[in-house]
Amino acid sequence: MRRVRYEHTGGPLFLEDVPVPAAGPGELLVRAEAIGVTLPIVRKVTEAAEPIPLGGEIAGEVVGAGVTRFAAGDRVTGLCFGHGYADYALLNATMTSPVPAGASAVDAVTLVRSGLVALGALKAARPAPGEAALITGAASGVGHLAVQLARLRGASRVVGAVSALALGKAEFVRGLGADEVIAYDSEDWGEPVDYVLDAVGGDLLTPAVTALAPGGRLVAYSSGGGSVRAYDLLVGAKSVIGFQMARIARNEPGRYERWRGELWRLFAEGALRPAVHGEFALEDAAKAHAAIESRSNLGKVVLRP
Incomplete structure:
Protein backbone atom coordinates (compact mmCIF):
# COMPACT_ATOMS: atom_id res chain seq x y z
CA MET A 1 0.00 0.00 0.00
CA PRO A 100 -24.93 6.41 8.74
CA ALA A 101 -26.54 5.48 5.44
CA GLY A 102 -26.72 8.47 3.15
CA ALA A 103 -23.53 10.07 4.48
CA SER A 104 -20.31 9.96 2.50
CA ALA A 105 -16.83 9.27 3.84
CA VAL A 106 -16.01 12.95 3.30
CA ASP A 107 -19.10 13.97 5.27
CA ALA A 108 -17.99 11.68 8.09
CA VAL A 109 -14.39 12.80 8.30
CA THR A 110 -15.46 16.43 8.07
CA LEU A 111 -18.24 16.22 10.62
CA VAL A 112 -17.32 13.79 13.35
CA ARG A 113 -13.91 14.66 14.79
CA SER A 114 -13.96 18.37 14.01
CA GLY A 115 -17.61 18.50 15.04
CA LEU A 116 -16.88 16.74 18.32
CA VAL A 117 -14.22 19.32 19.16
CA ALA A 118 -16.53 22.19 18.21
CA LEU A 119 -19.47 20.75 20.15
CA GLY A 120 -17.36 19.86 23.18
CA ALA A 121 -15.76 23.31 23.33
CA LEU A 122 -19.20 24.90 23.07
CA LYS A 123 -20.58 22.76 25.87
CA ALA A 124 -17.55 23.64 28.02
CA ALA A 125 -18.54 27.31 27.67
CA ARG A 126 -21.95 26.53 29.23
CA PRO A 127 -23.80 28.90 26.86
CA ALA A 128 -27.14 30.33 27.84
CA PRO A 129 -29.71 31.31 25.21
CA GLY A 130 -29.33 34.92 24.18
CA GLU A 131 -25.62 35.16 24.93
CA ALA A 132 -23.11 36.51 22.41
CA ALA A 133 -20.32 34.29 21.08
CA LEU A 134 -16.93 34.85 19.43
CA ILE A 135 -15.34 32.02 17.45
CA THR A 136 -11.67 32.27 16.44
CA GLY A 137 -10.44 30.22 13.48
CA ALA A 138 -14.00 30.63 12.25
CA ALA A 139 -13.26 29.42 8.71
CA SER A 140 -11.35 26.32 9.82
CA GLY A 141 -12.45 22.70 9.91
CA VAL A 142 -13.54 23.02 13.55
CA GLY A 143 -14.39 26.72 13.57
CA HIS A 144 -16.91 26.65 10.72
CA LEU A 145 -18.89 24.02 12.63
CA ALA A 146 -18.55 25.94 15.91
CA VAL A 147 -20.12 29.02 14.30
CA GLN A 148 -23.15 26.98 13.28
CA LEU A 149 -23.43 25.17 16.61
CA ALA A 150 -23.28 28.41 18.59
CA ARG A 151 -26.19 29.72 16.54
CA LEU A 152 -28.10 26.46 17.04
CA ARG A 153 -27.55 26.73 20.80
CA GLY A 154 -29.32 30.09 20.86
CA ALA A 155 -26.54 32.67 20.56
CA SER A 156 -28.04 36.12 20.00
CA ARG A 157 -24.92 37.32 18.19
CA VAL A 158 -22.10 35.29 16.66
CA VAL A 159 -18.80 36.94 15.75
CA GLY A 160 -16.32 35.04 13.59
CA ALA A 161 -12.63 35.93 13.87
CA VAL A 162 -10.35 34.99 10.96
CA SER A 163 -6.72 35.51 9.97
CA ALA A 164 -7.70 37.88 7.13
CA LEU A 165 -10.89 39.18 5.60
CA ALA A 166 -9.62 38.42 2.09
CA LEU A 167 -9.68 35.02 0.33
CA GLY A 168 -13.46 34.92 0.65
CA LYS A 169 -13.32 34.24 4.38
CA ALA A 170 -15.69 36.99 5.46
CA GLU A 171 -18.39 35.88 3.01
CA PHE A 172 -17.86 32.23 3.91
CA VAL A 173 -18.22 32.80 7.66
CA ARG A 174 -21.25 35.05 7.25
CA GLY A 175 -22.81 32.33 5.12
CA LEU A 176 -22.49 29.99 8.11
CA GLY A 177 -24.63 32.30 10.23
CA ALA A 178 -22.16 34.76 11.74
CA ASP A 179 -23.45 38.28 12.30
CA GLU A 180 -20.00 39.87 12.17
CA VAL A 181 -16.57 38.85 10.88
CA ILE A 182 -13.35 40.44 12.12
CA ALA A 183 -9.66 39.95 11.36
CA TYR A 184 -7.25 39.03 14.13
CA ASP A 185 -5.37 42.29 13.72
CA SER A 186 -8.51 44.44 13.93
CA GLU A 187 -8.19 47.30 16.39
CA ASP A 188 -11.88 47.07 17.28
CA TRP A 189 -13.39 43.67 18.08
CA GLY A 190 -16.84 45.18 18.54
CA GLU A 191 -19.21 44.84 21.47
CA PRO A 192 -18.13 42.44 24.26
CA VAL A 193 -19.21 38.81 24.07
CA ASP A 194 -20.19 36.33 26.76
CA TYR A 195 -17.93 33.51 25.61
CA VAL A 196 -15.07 32.85 23.22
CA LEU A 197 -14.19 29.51 21.63
CA ASP A 198 -10.50 29.86 20.80
CA ALA A 199 -8.81 27.61 18.24
CA VAL A 200 -5.72 29.77 17.77
CA GLY A 201 -3.99 30.53 21.07
CA GLY A 202 -0.64 32.32 21.15
CA ASP A 203 -0.76 36.10 20.97
CA LEU A 204 -4.46 36.01 20.17
CA LEU A 205 -5.37 35.06 23.74
CA THR A 206 -4.93 38.62 25.02
CA PRO A 207 -7.41 40.30 22.64
CA ALA A 208 -9.76 37.31 23.04
CA VAL A 209 -9.87 37.84 26.81
CA THR A 210 -10.29 41.58 26.29
CA ALA A 211 -13.30 40.88 24.06
CA LEU A 212 -15.12 39.16 26.95
CA ALA A 213 -17.83 40.96 28.89
CA PRO A 214 -17.59 40.85 32.72
CA GLY A 215 -18.11 37.27 33.83
CA GLY A 216 -17.28 35.97 30.35
CA ARG A 217 -15.67 32.61 29.61
CA LEU A 218 -12.89 31.73 27.17
CA VAL A 219 -12.62 28.07 26.14
CA ALA A 220 -9.10 27.27 24.95
CA TYR A 221 -8.74 24.18 22.77
CA SER A 222 -5.82 25.23 20.59
CA SER A 223 -2.46 23.54 20.17
CA GLY A 224 -0.94 26.99 19.68
CA GLY A 225 0.07 27.64 23.30
CA GLY A 226 0.08 31.12 24.76
CA SER A 227 -0.66 32.62 28.17
CA VAL A 228 -3.17 34.89 29.88
CA ARG A 229 -2.42 37.47 32.59
CA ALA A 230 -4.21 36.69 35.85
CA TYR A 231 -4.97 40.40 36.31
CA ASP A 232 -6.91 40.49 33.02
CA LEU A 233 -9.17 37.78 34.42
CA LEU A 234 -9.45 39.28 37.88
CA VAL A 235 -10.70 42.73 36.90
CA GLY A 236 -13.64 41.40 34.92
CA ALA A 237 -14.30 38.19 36.86
CA LYS A 238 -13.52 36.34 33.63
CA SER A 239 -12.42 32.72 33.32
CA VAL A 240 -10.44 30.48 31.01
CA ILE A 241 -11.50 26.85 30.52
CA GLY A 242 -9.22 24.30 28.89
CA PHE A 243 -10.84 21.69 26.67
CA GLN A 244 -9.26 18.53 25.24
CA MET A 245 -11.30 16.11 23.18
CA ALA A 246 -8.95 13.18 23.79
CA ARG A 247 -9.66 13.28 27.54
CA ILE A 248 -13.40 12.98 26.92
CA ALA A 249 -12.88 10.11 24.48
CA ARG A 250 -10.67 8.18 26.91
CA ASN A 251 -12.47 8.84 30.18
CA GLU A 252 -16.10 9.47 29.25
CA PRO A 253 -17.02 7.17 26.35
CA GLY A 254 -20.74 7.52 27.05
CA ARG A 255 -20.62 11.28 26.64
CA TYR A 256 -18.42 10.90 23.55
CA GLU A 257 -21.02 8.62 21.99
CA ARG A 258 -23.92 10.95 22.84
CA TRP A 259 -22.13 13.87 21.23
CA ARG A 260 -21.52 11.86 18.07
CA GLY A 261 -25.21 11.00 17.96
CA GLU A 262 -26.14 14.66 18.37
CA LEU A 263 -23.90 15.67 15.46
CA TRP A 264 -25.32 13.05 13.13
CA ARG A 265 -28.86 14.06 14.11
CA LEU A 266 -28.17 17.72 13.30
CA PHE A 267 -26.58 16.67 10.00
CA ALA A 268 -29.57 14.48 9.07
CA GLU A 269 -31.92 17.38 9.85
CA GLY A 270 -29.91 19.70 7.62
CA ALA A 271 -29.16 22.00 10.58
CA LEU A 272 -25.39 21.41 10.49
CA ARG A 273 -23.60 21.78 7.16
CA PRO A 274 -19.98 20.57 7.04
Missing part, protein backbone atom coordinates in the same frame (compact mmCIF):
# COMPACT_ATOMS: atom_id res chain seq x y z
CA ARG A 2 0.99 3.65 -0.30
CA ARG A 3 1.80 5.71 2.78
CA VAL A 4 2.89 9.32 3.28
CA ARG A 5 5.95 9.88 5.42
CA TYR A 6 8.70 12.43 6.07
CA GLU A 7 12.21 12.01 7.44
CA HIS A 8 13.02 15.25 9.25
CA THR A 9 11.32 18.29 10.77
CA GLY A 10 9.66 20.35 8.07
CA GLY A 11 9.40 17.55 5.53
CA PRO A 12 9.25 17.08 2.63
CA LEU A 13 6.34 14.65 2.55
CA PHE A 14 6.73 11.68 0.20
CA LEU A 15 4.97 8.44 -0.73
CA GLU A 16 6.43 5.04 0.13
CA ASP A 17 5.26 1.47 -0.49
CA VAL A 18 4.81 -0.60 2.69
CA PRO A 19 2.92 -3.77 3.65
CA VAL A 20 -0.72 -3.50 4.71
CA PRO A 21 -0.82 -3.69 8.55
CA ALA A 22 -2.88 -6.27 10.44
CA ALA A 23 -5.50 -5.35 13.02
CA GLY A 24 -4.55 -6.24 16.59
CA PRO A 25 -6.75 -6.40 19.71
CA GLY A 26 -8.94 -3.31 19.94
CA GLU A 27 -8.10 -2.18 16.40
CA LEU A 28 -9.82 -1.98 13.04
CA LEU A 29 -8.08 -2.19 9.69
CA VAL A 30 -9.87 0.26 7.40
CA ARG A 31 -9.51 0.91 3.69
CA ALA A 32 -9.33 4.69 3.80
CA GLU A 33 -11.76 6.65 1.64
CA ALA A 34 -11.22 10.04 3.29
CA ILE A 35 -8.54 11.36 5.66
CA GLY A 36 -8.93 14.59 7.59
CA VAL A 37 -5.97 16.97 7.66
CA THR A 38 -5.69 18.87 10.95
CA LEU A 39 -3.69 21.83 12.20
CA PRO A 40 -2.08 19.86 15.09
CA ILE A 41 -0.60 17.33 12.66
CA VAL A 42 0.59 20.08 10.30
CA ARG A 43 2.25 21.84 13.24
CA LYS A 44 3.97 18.66 14.39
CA VAL A 45 5.50 18.15 10.95
CA THR A 46 7.01 21.62 11.08
CA GLU A 47 7.82 21.80 14.80
CA ALA A 48 8.30 18.35 16.38
CA ALA A 49 11.90 17.40 17.17
CA GLU A 50 11.50 13.95 15.60
CA PRO A 51 9.32 12.72 12.71
CA ILE A 52 5.93 11.41 13.78
CA PRO A 53 3.39 9.11 12.12
CA LEU A 54 0.81 11.20 10.26
CA GLY A 55 -2.36 10.10 12.00
CA GLY A 56 -5.77 11.58 12.55
CA GLU A 57 -9.30 11.23 11.28
CA ILE A 58 -10.14 8.38 8.89
CA ALA A 59 -13.36 7.27 7.23
CA GLY A 60 -13.69 4.14 5.13
CA GLU A 61 -14.58 0.46 5.00
CA VAL A 62 -13.55 -2.13 7.58
CA VAL A 63 -11.51 -4.96 6.07
CA GLY A 64 -10.22 -6.53 9.29
CA ALA A 65 -11.15 -6.26 12.96
CA GLY A 66 -9.59 -7.14 16.31
CA VAL A 67 -13.00 -6.59 17.98
CA THR A 68 -16.49 -8.05 17.62
CA ARG A 69 -18.35 -4.72 17.53
CA PHE A 70 -17.48 -4.16 13.85
CA ALA A 71 -17.22 -6.51 10.90
CA ALA A 72 -15.69 -6.46 7.43
CA GLY A 73 -17.72 -4.24 5.12
CA ASP A 74 -18.88 -1.82 7.80
CA ARG A 75 -18.44 1.86 6.96
CA VAL A 76 -16.85 3.69 9.88
CA THR A 77 -15.05 6.83 10.92
CA GLY A 78 -12.55 7.10 13.73
CA LEU A 79 -9.07 8.04 14.90
CA CYS A 80 -5.76 6.61 13.80
CA PHE A 81 -2.89 7.10 16.25
CA GLY A 82 -0.33 5.61 13.90
CA HIS A 83 0.15 6.10 10.17
CA GLY A 84 -3.13 7.46 8.82
CA TYR A 85 -2.07 9.10 5.56
CA ALA A 86 -2.28 5.79 3.75
CA ASP A 87 -4.45 3.49 1.65
CA TYR A 88 -5.15 1.42 4.79
CA ALA A 89 -5.06 2.54 8.41
CA LEU A 90 -5.52 1.07 11.88
CA LEU A 91 -8.22 2.76 13.96
CA ASN A 92 -8.78 2.65 17.70
CA ALA A 93 -12.09 0.78 17.99
CA THR A 94 -13.23 2.69 21.09
CA MET A 95 -12.96 5.97 19.17
CA THR A 96 -14.68 4.67 16.04
CA SER A 97 -18.34 4.93 15.06
CA PRO A 98 -20.54 3.80 12.15
CA VAL A 99 -21.15 6.12 9.22
CA ALA A 275 -17.94 22.39 4.39
CA VAL A 276 -14.96 20.95 2.52
CA HIS A 277 -12.25 23.32 1.30
CA GLY A 278 -10.66 20.78 -0.99
CA GLU A 279 -10.08 17.10 -1.64
CA PHE A 280 -6.44 16.21 -2.35
CA ALA A 281 -4.91 13.01 -3.67
CA LEU A 282 -2.63 11.12 -1.30
CA GLU A 283 0.41 12.13 -3.34
CA ASP A 284 -0.63 15.78 -2.90
CA ALA A 285 -0.50 15.69 0.91
CA ALA A 286 2.04 18.54 0.88
CA LYS A 287 -0.48 20.74 -0.97
CA ALA A 288 -3.12 19.88 1.63
CA HIS A 289 -0.73 20.90 4.41
CA ALA A 290 0.10 24.11 2.56
CA ALA A 291 -3.59 25.06 2.44
CA ILE A 292 -3.74 24.90 6.23
CA GLU A 293 -0.33 26.52 6.82
CA SER A 294 -1.34 29.46 4.63
CA ARG A 295 -4.66 29.74 6.48
CA SER A 296 -6.43 29.84 3.14
CA ASN A 297 -8.81 26.96 3.79
CA LEU A 298 -12.56 27.53 4.00
CA GLY A 299 -13.73 24.47 5.93
CA LYS A 300 -12.15 21.03 6.13
CA VAL A 301 -9.15 19.86 4.13
CA VAL A 302 -9.41 16.19 3.12
CA LEU A 303 -7.13 13.61 1.51
CA ARG A 304 -8.74 11.05 -0.81
CA PRO A 305 -6.61 7.95 -1.42
